[in-house]
Amino acid sequence: MNPRSLRFRITAWYAGLLAGTLMMFGVSVYLGLERYLDWTLQRTLASECRTIATELLSQFPTKNPAWLATEINEAYAPEVNGRFIRVVREGVDVAYVSGAPKDGTFDPSRIPLPTDQEKDAPRKLQFGAGSRLLINTMGFTAPDGSRFLVESGAPYNQTEVVLHGLLVTLAIYMPFIVSLAVAGGYWLMRRSLQPVDEITRRAEGITSTNLSERLPVICTGDELERLSISLNRMIERLDEAFQHINRFSADASHELRTPLTILQLELEGIAQSHRGESGLGDHIGSALEETHRMSRIVESLLAISRLDAGEVKMEKVHIDLGDLVASTASEMALLADEKAIRLRTLGTTGVCVEGDKTRLQQVIVNLIDNAIKYTHEGGRVEVSVGREETVAVLEVSDNGPGIPADCLPHVFERFYRADKARSRASGGAGLGLSIVKAICAAHAAEVTVSSQPGQGTCFRVELPLLPVLASD
Ligand SMILES: Nc1ncnc2c1ncn2[C@@H]1O[C@H](COP(=O)(O)OP(=O)(O)OP(=O)(O)O)[C@@H](O)[C@H]1O
Ligand SMILES: [Mg+2]
CATH class of the missing domain: 1.10.287.130 (Signal transduction histidine kinase, dimerisation/phosphotransfer (DHp) domain)
Known part of the structure; x- marks a missing residue:
């Protein structure tokens, strides 16, 4: 799986989980706070009713409604505080009712008396658009036996303001927190998956020729x-x-x-x-x-x-590849002459590499030998040496029969012969190019082949140039 897509998928899961958890947290905080504020308001109203009953109404028989109004107004200032207070003498009259609040959220005269079921229990009333009132009712019997109903109410406005504030806070901060967490999570994911990228890259480069290399060990303890x-x-x-x-x-x-x-x-x-x-x-x-x-x-x-197996000890020296090719080709000229093949050497001297002279000579011999061996009489073989950026390039090309495209990937395998009948007749065992490949690997060089059936073949060896000469 592409690590990038893995990163995106894990981050998306993480973001989704976080957003879901935050949403659940927000909803439970909202509902919890709503219940708590409701409960607090009810307790305040109940305590107000109790205080009015025990402290004022117990003295009422000896006083009058004007005294009661003064006492309640002084103690609670209901109009200023936006509260509703009403004291009813059961079966007689309304002993006290607070005036309309300054902000006009409700009209006390329009609040109906509680039914029998609503006595001793809080009730909610809706006023106009959006304004709600919570009213607590309490029955009280004065020492002289007269029965009272005390009502205390307050609008929900303040509770609604607090809840609205919480909603706004959650709506603003939740996306912000989620985005921050997603960005942080993605960054952390990238950091923690970076070693995996490195391992993948290095593992891709390990083949049968460099099995001595090892992958980086990530010391994370996990x-x-x-x-x-x-x-x-x-x-x-x-x-x-x-x-x-x-x-x-x-x-x-x-x-x-x-x-x-x-x-x-x-x-x-x-x-x-x-x-x-x-x-x-x-x-x-x-x-x-x-x-x-x-x-x-x-x-x-x-x-x-x-x-x-790396058992061969390479005696690496500085070699002028151009010189080595020229001398080797001249030694093989006789072989080419036998088949009337024109063996040409094109190249520059001064292309220096570091290597084992005998082994590199073997590479050149094997490639020229193949070119002569598989090219028809009167053909042409060219050996060239040059440099390209940081590599020395040796090319052996011929105008022979070429190698079929399906055989090309196998020519460096041991005992592989593209045209078995012909190679065997010419004494080939199919090991020459395997030796070339093994020597090249020991020199950190790369050998490749390109061929056009019917037109010819070209073997190309790229050897690292000596650093000093690479810069000139
Ligand atoms: N220049 C070339 N033109 C056409 N075919 C080639 C050329 N070089 C190699 N081949 C093909 O690649 C095969 C493998 O070559 P390789 O040198 O490994 O073995 P060989 O020449 O058959 O035997 P050996 O080199 O062991 O004597 C050859 O059998 C031949 O079919
Ligand atoms: Mg050969």
């Missing part, structure tokens, strides 16, 4: 650290398995060398003693040829296995 350690252990096991295979090939080739040499010597001895005998001599000659061929294969296999 799953990522365990993952990077496990991957490294897996690469180590693969490395060991590859080394085992290489060692086996090298050991097998090495063991075959001696018996083959003995066989060759024996056959040469027999051939000497039977010189002149046409029938037997021919048979021994052909057997000898086959042992020579087998020896070459064993030698090549041994060379590849040792190169792959």
Whole structure:
């Protein structure tokens, strides 16, 4: 999965969860506060009723309504505070009723008397558009036996103002908090997934040729650290398995060398003693040829296995690639002449690289040998050396039959021959290019091939230029 999309998905989940949790939190705070304010208002009103009853109405029989009005107005100032207070002498009259509040939210004269069910319980009344009143009623019996109903009410305005304020605060801050958390979460996610990107990038670059490399270990003490350690252990096991295979090939080739040499010597001895005998001599000659061929294969296999296992000690020196190509090509001119092939060397001297001279010469020989071997008589082979930015480029091209596109990806594999019948006839075992590839890998060089069937083939080797010369 693309880490970028993973990041987006986790962030989206996180944002959704956070927004949902905040929403639930907001709703519960709103409902809780509404209940609490309602309850507080009810308690205040109930306590007001109780105070009026116990402190004023208990003295009322000896006083008059004017005294009651003065006392209540002085103590509670209902008109100023926007409150409603009414004292009813049950079955007689209304002993006191507060005036209309200054803000005109309700009209006390229009408030109906409580029904029997509404006595001793709070009730809510709606006035006009949006103005609501909470009224608490309490029954009281004075010492002289007269019964009173005390009502105390207050508009919901203040509660509504507080709740509205909370709503506005939540509406402003919640998106802000969510956006901040999403941005922070995305940043954290990027930071924590960065090592995964690095591991992926490095893992992509690990092939059978550089199994000694390891992935970076993320020291976080969590799953990522365990993952990077496990991957490294897996690469180590693969490395060991590859080394085992290489060692086996090298050991097998090495063991075959001696018996083959003995066989060759024996056959040469027999051939000497039977010189002149046409029938037997021919048979021994052909057997000898086959042992020579087998020896070459064993030698090549041994060379590849040792190169792959890194057992070959490279004697790296500064080499002028142009000079090396010119001298090698001139040594092979005879081979080209045999097929009337025009072998041309194009190149500049002064293209210097660092490498093992013998091995690099082997690369050049193998490539020129192939070009001559697979090009028809009278053909043309060109070897060129040049430089491109930081690399030295060696190209061996010919105008031979070319290599079919489906064979191109396999030509560097061991024992692979594009045209089996022809290569075998020319003595090829399909190991020359494997050696080229192994030597190039040991020199941090890259070898590639391009070919147009019927028109020719071009092998290109890119070697790192010596730094000093790269800048001139
Ligand atoms: N210049 C070329 N033109 C056409 N085909 C080529 C050329 N170079 C290589 N090939 C093809 O690639 C195959 C592999 O080449 P490689 O050099 O590895 O093996 P070989 O030449 O068959 O045997 P060896 O090099 O071991 O004697 C060859 O068999 C041949 O089919
Ligand atoms: Mg070859």
